[in-house]
Amino acid sequence: MSEQAKDNQKMVIKLLVIVVGMFGFGFALVPLYDVFCDITGINGKTANSAAVYTAIEVDESRTISVEFITRTNTGMPWEFRAETKRIKVHPGELHTVNFYVRNPANKQIIAQAIPSVSPGQVALYLNKTECFCFNQQPLLAGEEATMPMQFYVDPQLPEDISFFTVQYTLFDVTGKGDSLAVKDNPYLREQPKSGT
Amino acid sequence: MAHSTDTIAPEHTTAHEHDDHHDHHIPSGIKRWLYTTNHKDIGTLYLWFAFIMFLIGGAMAMVIRLELFQPGLQIVDPNFFNQMTTVHGLIMVFGAVMPAFTGLANWLVPMMIGAPDMALPRMNNWSFWILPGAFLILLSSLFMEGGGPSFGWTFYAPLSTTYSGDSTALFVFSVHIMGASSIMGAINVIVTIFNMRAPGMTWMKMPLFVWTWLITAFLLIAVMPVLAGAVTMVLTDKFFGTSFFNAAGGGDPVMFQHIFWFFGHPEVYIMILPAFGIISQIVPTFARKKLFGYASMVYATASIALLSFVVWAHHMFTTGMPVAAEMFFMFATMLISVPTGVKVFNWVATMWRGSMTFEVPMLFAVAFIVLFTIGGLSGLMLAITPVDFQYHDTYFVVAHFHYVLVTGAIFSIMAAVYYWLPKWTGKMFDVTLAKWHFWCSLISVNVLFFPMHFVGLAGMPRRIPDYALQFADFNKWISLGGFAFGLSQLIFLALLIKACRKQGEPVSSQVWEGAEGLEWEIPSPAPYHTFETPPVVK
Known part of the structure; x- marks a missing residue:
C-alpha cells in the first residue's frame, strides 16, 4: 500500500468515527433533551413521580390563580373534564382538585394523561x-x-408569575403499554356491574 | 521539465494530449459508466442525474402550480397535492441541488488542486450508483396504495409517525441511502483536499470553490448522520412501537423538530456554501480582477458553518419556546447576516472598477448576487421573532427559501455549468440559446416567486391546495411565472444535449479571457486523466 493510500485510509477512519459519533449524537439528543427540559423546565413538563410535601411556610401574601384545562387526543373517545376549573392558592398550600372521566366506548380503553404547564x-x-x-x-x-x-x-x-394553566391531554394507549386490570384502578366511581 | 508560466507550472499535461494509453482499459457503452472510477465520468453522472431530478421535481412543481392557478379544488385531490409538495421538496433538495454540487466537486476539486483523481475512486463510484436506487424507491412509493409520503419534506411528527401511510418505510429507506451517498461523497472530498493537493498548493492558495466545498463536506458528515437518526426514530415510532415523538409514551413531538432542524439548518448552508464558492470563482474572471478579500471569504464561510449549528430553533418560534430562547435564536440568526454580508460586499468590491464583461456565466452570477440578497433579506425578516408569528408557514417563507435555493443555489449551479462546460466538452456552448435561457429564467423566476411575498404577508398558508378568493390574481401570475420558468429549463436541456454532442466552436485551454487557476492550464476538453504528475504551484 502506498504512502498516499495509507494516509487516505487513516483519514477515512477518523472521518467515519465522526459519522458514527454524530449518528449516536442524534439519539443522544433524546435523553439530553429530557434532561435539559427537566433542569430548565422550559418544556412545561411536570415531574413524572410524586413529590413529598413537607410542612413549609405558606406565603399568604401571594395569591396564584391556577386554571385547569383538559382535552382528549384525536381518536380518544373519553369524556374528560376538570371538576375544578380554576382555583386560587397561596404558595406552599396543599390542594386537591378532581378530574372526571367516563369511557363511553363499548370496550376497555387504557388512558395516559400527559401534563403541560404554561408558562413552561x-x-x-x-x-x-x-x-x-x-x-x-x-x-x-x-x-x-x-x-x-x-x-x-x-x-x-x-x-412576576401570578397565573398559570395546567393542561392534561388524554391519550389512548390501549395495547401499547402495560396491560392493566381494571380492578387495579383506585379511582373508579362504582364497581362494574357484573354481567349476569 | 519546467514549463514556466507566471504562477503555475503544470508538468506532463501536454504529453497526455496525444497519449491515451490509460483509456484503452476502459469498457465502452454502459459498462464504462457503471464501472467508472474516473472523477470526470462520475462528475458527469452526478450532473446529469441532478438535472433529470430537477426536471422531475420541476414537473411536480408544475402540478402544484396548476392546482393553485385558480381557487378551489380542480386538478388533483388534496392528498395527491400534499404528496407533490413533499416529494418536490425531497427531490429538489436531495436529488437536484446536492448531487449537482457533488458532481461539480467531482469534476473540479481534483483539477483545481492538481490531483489526478479523487482520493477514493471506488467509493466514489458507489456513492453515485446508490443514488438512482434511492430515488427509484422514493418515486415508486407514489404508486403505492394510499400514495407516497405526504407529510412535507420536513416530515414532522406526528404527521409522519401517526398519520402517514405505509409508504413511510420506503421514504425512510430512501433517505437513509441518500444520506449514505452524501456522507461518502463528503468523506471523499475531505480526504482529497487534505491529502492530494499539489506541492505548493497551500491552504490559503486553494480556490474558493475548494474551500467552500471542504467546509460543506464537514457540515455534511456532521449532520447527515443526525438526519439518518431522525428518520430511524420515525421508522421505529411508526412500525415498532417506540415513543420518541409520542407524548403518550413519554416522548415529545416538539423534540422531532429540534432534532430535524439540528440537521436542517446546517443543511441549508450545505446547499448554499458551494454556491458562494462558484460565484467567487466566476466574478473575478469576468471583472478581470483578483477576488477582493480572499482571506475574509474563507473566514466568513467558516463562521457561517459554525453559526449554522446554533440557530436551528428559528424554524420553531411558534412552538412555544421561552422568551429567552427566542431572543437567543433570533440574535444568533441575525448574526449570520454579518459573514454573509461580508461575502456580498466582497463580490461587489471585486466588480468595482473591474473591466467587466457579461458572458453567460457572469449574467447568472450577477443575478445570483442580486436575487440571493433579496432572499437573504427576507430571511432576516423571518429571523425577527415577533413578526415571524405572522410569517410562519405562509407563502412568505416559500418565497424566501425559493429565492435562496432557486435564484441562489440553482442559479449558481447553472452559472457553474456555463462557466466550466467549455472546459469539459472543449466546445463553446450555443451562446444564443444560453442567453435565451438566462433571460427567460430571470424574468419568469421573479414573476413566479416575487408575488409570493405579498400573498404570504397577507396570510396565505403554504402546503394547502386551495386558498381564499382575494389571493386569486396573484396566484394566477405566480402560476404563469412557474410554467414559464419550467419551460425555460427545456432551453437548457436543448443546450446541454447540443453541448454533449460536441457541437460548437473549439475553445482554448483558458476558455475565458480572465480565467485563472489550474483547471484552465489543462487542455480543453479536459483529458480523461489529468495531473498524473502533480503540477508545482508557486
Missing part, C-alpha cells in the same frame, strides 16, 4: 404529591372515575 417555567415550581397522570388509567366500557391531583406551588415561584 412554572413546571419547576409545581409540585404534585399525587396525580392520576403518574400511571395509566384503565376503564371498562361505560365506566366512570374521579381522578384526584394533589399539588402545592413552591414559594420560590418567580415574583
